[in-house]
Amino acid sequence: MTARATGVPERLTALVQALRSHGIRIGTGETVDAGQAIEALGLADRERVREGLAAALLHSEGQRPVFDPVFDLYFPRGIGAPGALDGSGSGSSPGSVREFDRDDLRDRLAAALTANDQALLAQLAAEAVDGMGGYGTRPGSGGTGGKGGSDGWSSHQTLSKLRPETLLARILAGIREGTAEGEFADRLTADEIRRRIEGFRALVGAEARRRVAERRGADEIARRAIAPTADRVDFLIAGRAQLDELRRTVQPLARKLATRLAARRRRAARGHIDLRRTLRGSLSTGGIPMRPVLRRRRPARPELVLLCDVSGSVAGFANFTMLLVQALHDQFSKVRVFAFVNRVDEVTDLIARGTADPEGLGSRIISGAAVTGYHGSSDYGTSLGEFAERYADAVTPRSTVFVLGDARTNMSDPNVPALRTLASRARKVYWLNPERRAQWQTGDSAAGTYAELVEVYECRNAQQLSALIARLLPV
Secondary structure (H helix, E strand, C coil), rough: CCHHHHCHHHHHHHHHHHHHCCCCCCCCHHHHHHHHHHHHHCCCCHHHHHHHHHHHHHCCEEEEEEEEEHHHCCCCCCCCCCCCCCCCCCCCCCCHHHHCCCCHHHHHHHHHHHHCCCCHHHHHHHHHHHHHHEEECCCCCCCCCCCCCCCCCCHHHHHHCCHHHHHHHHHHHHHHHCCCCCHHHHHHHHHHHHHHHHHHHHHHHHHHHHHHHHHHHHHHHHHHCCCCCHHCCCCCCCCCCHHHHHCCCCHHHHHHHHHHHHHHHHHHHHHEEHHHHHHHHHHHHCCCCCCCCCECCCCCCCEEEEEECCCCHHHHHHHHHHHHHHHHHHHHHHHHHHHEECEEEEEEHHHHHCCHHHHHHHHHHHHHHHCCCCCCCCCCHHHHHHHHHHHHHCCCCCCCEEEEECECCCCCCCCCCHHHHHHHHCCCCEEEECCCCHCCCCCCCCHHHHHHEEEEECCHHHHHHHHHHHCCCCC
């Protein structure tokens, strides 16, 4: 579906489908609300349409990083010629008005950033992509990179040549002239200019995606070029901002999972048919058991034990899971958490105190717990052996144990007997591995070996984790 071949209803439907493909749940009623919002707001003010659709379709602010670039694809500023910023599809390319001059563009960009002129910044983003973002030449077009005959458009290439971040000093110098602001005010001004520069970089990215979408189709670009929501990003490659966003979702996710667990517990309380009481009750209906009587089960709340690898990139996965389980602690009679790199230490108290400052949890565990020995690499064999020896009392027939880690032993002994001992003592042992299943048992991975003793699950992102927690946690 190309942008120029559809009307507003088709664009809205395609927008909703693209958002659903990125894991955002949107129902028919919400889609109808979005259509009514467009009808009420009109199309004259594009940013007002953006906010109206976001209010109708989204459930949280964390979904905006996906919504905004997808909206730009299906409701672009311009269609067809690069200079058509009014959405009419007409107008000339900025490159056709004047010969492209990088220094002149930087001068105008500095002025626009100083004035925070959003309309001019959008126009300059289009000019920058047109002049510096094109690569290759389409056969028979006669064009060159940066003109209408380009094979594609690159925001990275545009920003590398334009380097808007280097304008900060020039803009600040211009602002300081004639003012007597202090150091604190200067710092606030610098932060604001950096924010505006980041906004311009986003405009360049949106413009490059728009042009590529005109050629390849908006559906393909929405599927391939839009970053997923934080809960669908692999733990092993998640950046700091994405991990921070995940930590902010711990409490809402915990409430949702607690509701599911409580419902499962209510269903589990219904036992098998009590034959004697059922037959006694059937005497009043001529011996026909019209109302079966069930034995009532009174299951005690189970105990939960977490054994977490907190080394390297696995730490983000372990920290998020520990915070989530801590938020669910009311669902269990006892929760104990242990962390390791190549030594094991209990961190239950650190996790409980860490809910007030989740961002610093990892550093507190590394500095406050004895989890490393003579080297800083993870050693599963030594850690499993130490846990089985020092903390045998933590695991009972009522305990469900979750081991969190990639099972990469750094070529050391995986210590299978220690895991076998742990599995024999516990009610159940589950291993959650943040690596793709295709990578298991490659290199120094012992995931396949451990899978012969306990159930090992792929758990690459928060979405998979929440589904596994809801399914595997005992009731």
